[in-house]
Amino acid sequence: MSSEETAELERRAAVHAALADPARLQVTDALADGDASPSELAAMLGMQSNLLAHHLHVLEEAGLVVRRRSDGDRRRTYLRLVPGALDSPARPSLWAASRVLFVCTANSARSHLAAALWNQASKIPAVSAGTHPAPVIDPGTIAAARRHRLPLVRQRPRQLAEVRHDDDMIVAVCDLAHEELGGLAALHWSVPDPVGAGGPENFDAAVTELRRRVGLLVPRLADAC
Template identity: 55%
Template sequence: MNSERSLLQMRAAKHAALGDPSRLRIIDLLTLGDLSPKEIAVSLDMPSNLVAHHLGVLESVGMVGRSRSEADRRRSYVQLTPSALEGLVPSPVDEAARVLFVCTANSARSQLAAALWAQHSAIPAVSGGTQPAEQIAPGARDAAQRHDLTLTDETPRHLDDVATESDFIVTVCDSAHETLSPRGHLHWSIPDPVRVGDDAAFDTTYDELERRISELAPRLTLTH
């Protein structure tokens, strides 16, 4: 717990330092190469004393360091530290042997989610429903085809028939979440495209699942 708190404090300090547009711009410039304080002042059209203040703030949170010029020993260069950008984005959330996507009917959202997950992660994924339908929704199959996504040929399955104790569960509909809570790990509140039924609704669902999965996949590691 103490190490987690320390990490959060470090992240907060870096974000606070970058809350000033000028300091954020300095970091942007330094991702491309090292600069002297004078070069930074010219790039930002800023007085040298203000540049010195901003660099002091960035140094205090460990984001920048300085090296002495081998040519003109009076000159120094500012550079990003190796850990400068660490902690600016959330760290991995968990480990999982398998991801289980759950919606009510297991006919659209959870099916699309499991298929999309396979494109983003080596961690296996399956899907299930709390009240499975008789077949995968035609609109889901059409959406998958439009996006070159391969859906399983299996009929929708009940959650209890596929779930294991070690599954990392993601509910993708409110009804399933409220039925399973607090059993699930994550919940994504995504409207049911089957209720609307048109291509636009299924494409919107696809896009939202793609966005959320692309954000989660790098943060979930495979259980060894």
């Protein structure tokens, strides 16, 4: 891990630690609506001044709160939240990839849907394959793709060896494929098989879960091209 990555982890840890106290959350909640002097904040929260001073020190050290001297009497200071301070600390990019390869066992449902969702959300291309491809894509997958307006680029299941490039980032989207792939897959998403369960509601549930996971991963993946 580089020194920059270490520093970023330490910064994120400090933010989480600073917010991991009910009293400090009270402070940030109060300052979210407007600025306040320490005395005003103490009165607002019913908190002793020495205890408030401690919590403010922690929040200032974490870069969440800053002070500004009054333009009026020039003695008083006002506290305010740093813009974006309450946003969840972003995780850094995972790694760079030129292509994402989604893999399930039959390549008839989850992997096709995952690739379609990814290609809607990212400029990094995605494809799909199976460890034991079925003869055709499941009709439930095609119907779900239509309901969710997802284009299925390939209309037939394909074998992993037929599709895989050496520099692909492989994401297993079913348990069996993950277990078969061993350490070949970079990530595993344990998504229930909608084909085995049957019914449009199970295909829709798979799309919803895959969309959520794609949305979390897209900002963490840098383009290697």
